Amino acid sequence: MDIEYSIGIDEIDAQHLEIHEVAKAVIDAVESKDKWHLVHYIVVRLYELLRFHFAVEESVMRIVKFPDIEDHKRVHRELLQTVERLKAATLSPRGGGDEETLTKQFSFLPHILGHDKKLAEYIAANMPAFGR
Ligand SMILES: [Fe+2]
Numbered sequence: 001m002d003i004e005y006s007i008g009i010d011e012i013d014a015q016h017l018e019i020h021e022v023a024k025a026v027i028d029a030v031e032s033k034d035k036w037h038l039v040h041y042i043v044v045r046l047y048e049l050l051r052f053h054f055a056v057e058e059s060v061m062r063i064v065k066f067p068d069i070e071d072h073k074r075v076h077r078e079l080l081q082t083v084e085r086l087k088a089a090t091l092s093p094r095g096g097g098d099e100e101t102l103t104k105q106f107s108f109l110p111h112i113l114g115h116d117k118k119l120a121e122y123i124a125a126n127m128p129a130f131g132r
């Protein structure tokens with residue numbers, strides 16, 4: 001996993017790793033043209049992981065008084081909405097349009113954790129007790 005995803009809090013980093021793996025599994029399933037119900041199943045798993053992870057991360061941001069919390073929460077909301085749309089799009093074989101459209105819609109997944117960079121920097125600078 002790319003180091004930029006590391007927050008320095010073990011529990012959150014473990015969640016990031018799992019999300020990264022499941023997002024990769026979604027991309028692999030789409031690329032290998034797996035049956036759409038299999039893709040849907042993995043997207044549902046990703047959605048549940050994200051929902052839980054974002055709630056945990058938002059608690060941590062409140063605890064450490066992260067100044068950009070509102071912006072960060074907005075990104076979480078938008079990501080959840082996007083994955084929710086993917087969930088709906090993968091419900092039926094042609095639910096979200098043709099395969100090429102769907103592949104494009106999934107293309108943001110490898111970057112799903114990139115927005116945590118600022119939070120990682122804040123924790124490293126202000127909460128050394130958490131850090132490495
Ligand atoms: Fe985040």
Ligand SMILES: [Fe+2]
Pocket residue numbers: 016053057113116
């Ligand atoms: Fe995160």
